[in-house]
Amino acid sequence: MTNLFDPELLDRCISCGFCLPTCPTYALTGDEGSSPRGRINLMRALDTGVLDVDDPRVKEEASFCLGCRACEPVCPAGVQYGQLLETWRDLQWTGRNRPVIAWALMTAAARTSLLRLMGLVRRPARGPATAATSLMLGCFERGLFPGVSRAARRLLPGLAVPADQGCCGALHAHNGQSHEGEEMARRLGEQLPGVVVTTSGGCAAHLASVLGRDRVQELSEHLVATGVTPTGEVRVDGRRARVALQDSCHLRNGLGVSAQPRALISAVADLVAVPGEASCCGAAGTYSMLRPRDSRRILDPKLDAVEAAGVDYVVAVNPGCLRQLDTGLRRRRSRVRAVHLADLLADAAGGQALPRPRRRAFRAFRAG
Amino acid sequence: MSLGQDVIVELQAIVGSDHVRTTKGDLEPYARDATPLFRGVPDAVVWPRTAEEVAAILRLATRRGVPVIPRGAGSNLSAGTLADRGGIVLVLTRMTTILEVDADELLARVEAGVTTAALAEAAAAKGLLYAPDPGSRTVSTVGGNVATCAGGLRGLKYGVTRNYVLGATAVLPTGEIIRTGGRLWKDVAGYDLTRLLTGSEGTLGVLTEITVALLPMPATTNTGVAYFPSLADAGRAVTAVIADGIVPATLEFLDAKCIGAVEDYAHLGLRRDAGALLLFGDDGHADAVSRSLDRIGELSTRHSALEVTLAPDVARSEALLAARRCALPALSRLGTLTILEDATVPRPRLAEMVGRIDEIAGRYDVSIATFGHAGDGNLHPTCVVDRHDDAAADRAHKAFGDIFATAIELEGTITGEHGVGAAKLPYLQARLGADQMALLRRIKAAFDPAGILNPGKLGS
Numbered sequence: 001m002t003n004l005f006d007p008e009l010l011d012r013c014i015s016c017g018f019c020l021p022t023c024p025t026y027a028l029t030g031d032e033g034s035s036p037r038g039r040i041n042l043m044r045a046l047d048t049g050v051l052d053v054d055d056p057r058v059k060e061e062a063s064f065c066l067g068c069r070a071c072e073p074v075c076p077a078g079v080q081y082g083q084l085l086e087t088w089r090d091l092q093w094t095g096r097n098r099p100v101i102a103w104a105l106m107t108a109a110a111r112t113s114l115l116r117l118m119g120l121v122r123r124p125a126r127g128p129a130t131a132a133t134s135l136m137l138g139c140f141e142r143g144l145f146p147g148v149s150r151a152a153r154r155l156l157p158g159l160a161v162p163a164d165q166g167c168c169g170a171l172h173a174h175n176g177q178s179h180e181g182e183e184m185a186r187r188l189g190e191q192l193p194g195v196v197v198t199t200s201g202g203c204a205a206h207l208a209s210v211l212g213r214d215r216v217q218e219l220s221e222h223l224v225a226t227g228v229t230p231t232g233e234v235r236v237d238g239r240r241a242r243v244a245l246q247d248s249c250h251l252r253n254g255l256g257v258s259a260q261p262r263a264l265i266s267a268v269a270d271l272v273a274v275p276g277e278a279s280c281c282g283a284a285g286t287y288s289m290l291r292p293r294d295s296r297r298i299l300d301p302k303l304d305a306v307e308a309a310g311v312d313y314v315v316a317v318n319p320g321c322l323r324q325l326d327t328g329l330r331r332r333r334s335r336v337r338a339v340h341l342a343d344l345l346a347d348a349a350g351g352q353a354l355p356r357p358r359r360r361a362f363r364a365f366r367a368g
Numbered sequence: 369m370s371l372g373q374d375v376i377v378e379l380q381a382i383v384g385s386d387h388v389r390t391t392k393g394d395l396e397p398y399a400r401d402a403t404p405l406f407r408g409v410p411d412a413v414v415w416p417r418t419a420e421e422v423a424a425i426l427r428l429a430t431r432r433g434v435p436v437i438p439r440g441a442g443s444n445l446s447a448g449t450l451a452d453r454g455g456i457v458l459v460l461t462r463m464t465t466i467l468e469v470d471a472d473e474l475l476a477r478v479e480a481g482v483t484t485a486a487l488a489e490a491a492a493a494k495g496l497l498y499a500p501d502p503g504s505r506t507v508s509t510v511g512g513n514v515a516t517c518a519g520g521l522r523g524l525k526y527g528v529t530r531n532y533v534l535g536a537t538a539v540l541p542t543g544e545i546i547r548t549g550g551r552l553w554k555d556v557a558g559y560d561l562t563r564l565l566t567g568s569e570g571t572l573g574v575l576t577e578i579t580v581a582l583l584p585m586p587a588t589t590n591t592g593v594a595y596f597p598s599l600a601d602a603g604r605a606v607t608a609v610i611a612d613g614i615v616p617a618t619l620e621f622l623d624a625k626c627i628g629a630v631e632d633y634a635h636l637g638l639r640r641d642a643g644a645l646l647l648f649g650d651d652g653h654a655d656a657v658s659r660s661l662d663r664i665g666e667l668s669t670r671h672s673a674l675e676v677t678l679a680p681d682v683a684r685s686e687a688l689l690a691a692r693r694c695a696l697p698a699l700s701r702l703g704t705l706t707i708l709e710d711a712t713v714p715r716p717r718l719a720e721m722v723g724r725i726d727e728i729a730g731r732y733d734v735s736i737a738t739f740g741h742a743g744d745g746n747l748h749p750t751c752v753v754d755r756h757d758d759a760a761a762d763r764a765h766k767a768f769g770d771i772f773a774t775a776i777e778l779e780g781t782i783t784g785e786h787g788v789g790a791a792k793l794p795y796l797q798a799r800l801g802a803d804q805m806a807l808l809r810r811i812k813a814a815f816d817p818a819g820i821l822n823p824g825k826l827g828s
Contacts, residue, residue: 011704011755015402016697017443017507021483030415030461031389031397032442038397045396057393076633076697 002049005087010047012079013040019071019081024280024298025064033057034064036071036081043088053092062092063099064294066287067174068249068280073256082254086178093176102175102286109139109167110184118143119163125149127161133222134160134192136207138200139167141319148199148319151346152219155228156197165191168198170206174285185210197222199342201248201318202285205255218251219342220260220317232348234269236312236357243269243344244311246302246325247278248318261317261341268348274309276302281316283324299328307334312357317341335359370454371411375432379414379456382424387415387462398457401442401449403791404707405761408452410437415462419537419545419576422458426574427543429456430818436541437822438570440481440512443504445696445708446789448516448569452824460511463576466490475534475551477579480511484518487580496582499526502785503693511575517567519785521689524743525617525650528785530566532581538565538573541816551579564811569787570822572815586651591618591685592661592678594668595642599623599738602644603719605671606742609648609664610715616660618649619743620692623722626699626739626750633698634691642674646742647692649685695739696750702735703752705761709768713780715745724774725749732767734760746784773798790824 019036020026032038039061045051051058062085069082093099108114115137124137124146135156137149153159169184189196189211196216198204204218217225234241243265252258258278265271282288282298303325306314314329314336316322325338335358339347346352371390379388389395390412399409411434416422429436435455442449451457463479466487470476471494478487484505488498501520502508508518514536519528535549549555549562565573596602602621609619622630623644631638638645646668650660665676679685691698700706713721722738725747729736740747749771753760772782772795782788782795797805812827813819 007756008704012700014404014697014700014706015400015442017402017441017504018694018697020441020507021485030459031394031413032459033389033394033397035397041397041400042393045393051393051396055391055393057391057396061393076694077700078633 002047004091005043005047005084009080009084010040010044012077013037014077015041016077018074018076022070022074022279024066024068024070028294028297033061036079039065040079040081040084043084046091059092062088063290066249066280066282066284066298068284069253070249070279072253086173089174089176090178098176099286099290101289105286106172106175106177109171110180112164112166115139115142115166116164122146125153125161126163127153127159129160129162130193131158131160132194133158134162134194134196136168136188136192136196136198136203137161137165138198138203138319139171141200144323145319145340147352148340148342151340151342151352152197152199154346154351155223155342155349159197160193162191168203168207170202171285173206181206182210189215195222199317199319199340201251201257202320205250208255213255218255218257218317220264221257223264224260230264230267230345230348232268232350234313234344234348234354241269241313242272242311244272244274244306244309244314245277246281246314246316246321248316248321249280249284251317252278261315264341264345265315268345272309272311274305274311276305281321281324283320285320288320288324295324296328299324303328303332303334306336311336313337313339313344313354315339315341315344333358371434371456375428375434376412378428379412379425382428383414383416383421389413398439398451401439401444401447403445403447403450403789404705406447406450406452406791408450409454410451410457411454413457413459415459417462419539422539422574422576423543423545425456425458426539426541426821429820430541430543433818434820435823436820438515438574440509440515441483441504441507443508444512444516444787444789445710446516446783446787447791448787448789448822448825450790452790458574460509460574460576467577469494469496469582471496473551474582474584475579476582477577478510479577480509480575482510484508484510484513491582492585495585497585498532498580498582500529500532503696505693510578510580514566514575514578515568515570516787517785519741519746521620521692521741522617523741523746524619525615530563533562533566533578534581535579536562536565536575537577538575540573541818541821546573549579553581567787569789569826571812571826572821574821588654588657589617589649589651589682589685590657590661590679591647591649591688592665592676593638593688594646594648594665594673594676595639596644596646596668596673598643599722600719601672602646602742603722605646605668605673606718607716608667608671612663612667614660614663616648616650616664616743618647618689620647620740621645621742622647622692622695622739623737625702625735625737626695629698629701629737630691630695632701633694634687636687636691639675647688649689696748699737699750699752704755706750706752707764707768708748708750709771710746710748710783710786711771711775711780712744712746712784713775713778715743717778717780718742718745718747721747721775721778721780725771728767728770728774732763734764734767736767744784745780769795788826793825793828
């Protein structure tokens, strides 16, 4: 097999290695094969036929990569690693080689009827079908965190929320079906009028790559751009809440949005900077399901840092990250709670009560 | 060559089977460093954790005649960490402990795999400065910096890595672990093996631990930019600055092509209409820094600068320096194959050298952008061509041959800070002469009788 990759994209990399310190999987292994530069060398070897898709290391690395794209903003040569990874997985994860879980999730997400059913049961936000700006209901967010879209609409009552919307296809693009992923994004773009606001960093980046950057805004980006000032304050035990942020990788690295959620949190609570907040939490789309062990190896030090920072809440701007943080924090019975940015802002405005952080005494008791 | 199964089993016994990799897919990522056009696939990649493990690996390699190529982050630009004859790539990135930072003695002791930025941060946390500042500092390792005697952006005032290495622990190819130098500025007992190992490019021994000198952190630093109609004007301004008795920490230049490329990446608002810019910076007490930068601005204006601006704050100053550090990868956006070179001439001949480079580029019909350290005459002519245009790559190669010859003719050298590696070995004799080359080989043989350590590089 030769010339599998866009030569323009592959040639961009000059192997300078500036990406190495930002790569979470390279930090775990110290092996270049699990770094962006090393993975690009594996892609080159695929491209020239030196290695094939059945090579165990090639297989392993296509799946071990989180796809967090932390390597992109630090790359002075402008390598579009995310795009290369999509092509790689298209090659790698075909037919029987596609992970079963990813396949099942993608099939479910592609069924609009299933999404509609979920909408009936879980009751995400509702609204008119036409307006200048519309709210996207993420496929899994609809089922897992229906309150997020309701909170978003409370903040932005003017949004159109067509009930009959599909999935954006990010899941497909990242799991070896980039063509389908693109198609789905285009279709969703037709279903949603005007500027599309999304409560998911991952969906935002994927949609923007297909529909164009002008048409897509993540919630925090939209609020700041339209000058909607958050009101109120989030309080815990009679004081202002201490809140950390976990960046969404695709939002930060793909779309360059990181200041906006911080500005919004600062307006309603005390924003606490936590080391590692900008690096991947290990959720990475389907990653936490496909590679639970590696996902936890990435998550654990992050949760240690969040707990050490003594915050009440850690905010996510993406449903996958929210689920990851929530599961991890519950598992360790942490007093810290994971919440979505929309919920935090809605709580501050007096709209929606957040779960209370556990009392510290409980932990002390447990530790004792 | 390929390694016998028994060698692999022995390697596994030394470092544990998790830290020996030998499949095709495992080796491919280690077939390159940051040098374009060079490739060499090793037979095994091994990650030792201690000097003793390194010693055991080297003893095995000497006994079996297996090449060993030490490697840090592989960010070098001279093909210095390539296994072009196969063998074992010895990766030191697991050795990342900062052993001590001593504010009283003004020194730090680190394992070889610590990144330069991590060392600088640990020093800064105690109010100390690690002066060498290579562009690749966030990636490159201290061991690699010492092995290549890396330079950087503060070279004019502070010199290069060599000036800061007080001592080292090195493993010889025959397995002895030696400690050269120590913790002292003044120590003249014996041949200066610390200096010999510094810049030896992993051909004499494997550095496993390094003691470096630190300085008190300067109270302030600031940076300014001066734009000029041409690089020759900038060169005259540099001469005037030095003649005036000012030795700033940083005096860097970018030509028009580099300005455009850096601006495309970093969006700093640099003037694209200028023919060249000088980035100048200094550190020390606030009033001294401001005096020095004002004076450089004045002299620049007197030498036809179009505009001079000083960074209003630390963040802007850091952004300017960061932009300069990324000049190479940013330039690579202009084409698909980027060859960056490293030549140095005596400072007063910088402008002449740049003129000669332009003339050579014209003669070979290739596009060469130039940036570098104006303060110490160290330039990085960088050629960007189409990867698939073999004829152009060939012309670039020939152009660089002429550039090195010109540098030597102007009493300069073929590398100021990147090292010789495999890439520039063909030009080394022109710089050193036959007698010195022979001496280099005798030194190499004294350290490495079996010739296993980084063969095809210095001393070959």
